[in-house]
Amino acid sequence: MxxxxxxxxxxxxxxxxxxxxxxxxxxxxxxxxLPYYSYGKGLGMTSADSLFQLNIRFRMQNRVTYFDYEEQESNYEAQIRRLRLRLDGYVGNPKFQYALQLSFSPGDVGEIEEGKNLNIIRDAVVSYNPNKNWSFLFGQTKLPGNRQRVNSSGSLQLTDRSINNAQFNIDRDFGFQANYFQQQKDQFSYNIKTAVSSGNGRNWSGKDNNVALTGKLELLPFGTFKKGGDYFEGDIQREEKPKVMLSGVLHKNFDANAARGQQGDKLYENRNLQSVFIDAIGKYNGWAGMVSYMNRTTDNPLTVGENSDGLQETRYVFAGEGMDYQLSYTFPVSHYEIIGRFSTQNVNDAIYKLNVPNQKQYSFGVTKYIWEHAFKVQAEVTYDDLSYHTGDQKNNWYVRFQIEIGI
The missing domain is CATH 1.20.5 (Single alpha-helices involved in coiled-coils or other helix-helix interfaces)
Incomplete structure (x- = not known):
């Protein structure tokens, strides 16, 4: 028992x-x-089997601006200039990556116009990165254009890009891109970037015959910048050795139907456009300098047709050229920065005679970096000098305060 x-x-x-x-x-x-979480640039989640990764980021720019323009009553504007949500990661294999960026502020989306698509989508692109040297992309994203445009708007020293970038840049487009990188920390490096795209800009859904070709060469004679500093403004990393990047871009947009190629009012006749961008940026011990040249040319910038009222109207390609010069210094302990920029813009003679002005712009700014470019406070004063074919002169200026925050 x-x-x-x-x-x-x-x-x-x-x-x-x-x-x-x-x-x-x-x-x-x-x-x-359960997924694994990481905190760096945004909030990251990786599946336990490592078959997918998702990184979530957002940023916003809140600003208030006081304007004093000739022949206009002084006024102010308070707005959310940018509100962006970015998702990126990979699916199946880290070599296959994706990036999605959406915009929600009125200044980003723009007014809803009949017959036009809503501009919420900024980036929607898939990439294949077989190794550290090659990258292939398909979808909608920024073309390899001028340096300041390829910079994120959240990585600028002043509150906005220059007047030349506003008129001559080639922005985003849908198509294929192939990039080759040859980068070394302290040795001569270079990058080659190419794109074949629709030429119609972002969120285009119509049928057309035009196509755009873009090629870019970047040279880094003293090696790479700290943390990719060739694509954010200001020497907030304080380069211990001089670093320089030189770049050149050639872009052709065949049978373009918009005034600025990928952007602008619809033309009455299609035009072949060519753009050239030449940039140089240097950083050392808190100092940062930039100079850039931009142009857009076409055989005949003027197109003539009838508007909705049946009246004859001229619409034009914004052709011309411009130069930007920018210099800054970041103080080592306080992380305050002072910035100055001077820009000149000269339009094509044919549209100058339509009283489109040549322009000079002077900007001075102070930035306080709280957490690098992700959290900063900016103040800027800008003065514009406009010269017209009629001999008239106009002088406009504005003062702006802006806070940027994001993860």
Whole structure:
């Protein structure tokens, strides 16, 4: 009898242990199925089996601006200039990546116009990166254009890009891109970037025959910048050795139907456009300097047709050229920065005679970096000098305060 009781006790103990082990196994299974979280540039989540990764980022720019323009009553504007949500990561394999960026502020989306698509989508692109040297992209994203345009608007020293970038840049487009990178920390480096795109800009859904070709060469004679500093403004990383990037871009947009190629009012006749961009940026010990040249040319910038009222109207390609010069210094302890920029813009003679002005712009700004470019406070004063074909002169200026924050 004692043997039977002992045997039953052992069986009961084993059953309890088996139950405990089963519960533990269940908990282990649950934990192993949860995603892994990371915190760096945004909030990252990686599946337990590493088959997908999602990184979430946002940023916003809140600003208030006081304007004093000739022949206009002084006024102010308070707005959310930019509100962006960015998702990126990979699916299946880290070599296959994606990036999605949406915009929600009125200044980003623009007014809803009949017959035009809503401009919420900024980026929607898939990339294949077989190794550290090659990258292939398909979808809608920024073309490899001028340096300041390829910079994120959140990585600017002043509150906005220059007047030349506003008129001559080639912005975003849908198509294929192929990039080759040859980068070394302290040795001569270079990048080659190419694109074949629709030429119609972002969120285009119509049928057309035009196409755009873009090629860009970047040279880094003293090696790469700290943390990719060739694509954010200001020497907030304080380069210990001089760093320089020189770049050149040639862009051709065949049978373009908009005034600025990928952007602007619709033309009455299609035009072949050519753009050239030449940039140089240097950084050392808190100092940062930039100079850039931009132009857009076409055989005949004027197109003539009838507007909705049946009246003859001229619409034009914004052709011309411009130069930007920018210099800044970031103080080492306080992380305050002072910035100055001077821009000149000269339009094509044919549209100058339509009283489109040549322009000079002077900007001075102060930035306080709280957390690099992700959290900063900016103040800027800008003065514009406009010269018209009629001989008229106009002088406009504005003062702006802006806070940028994001992850």
């Amino acid at each position: 004692k043997k039977i009781i002992f045997l039953l006790s052992m069986l009961s103990f084993g059953a309890v242990n088996a139950q405990i082990d089963t519960k533990k196994d269940i908990e282990d299974i649950k934990i192993s199925s």
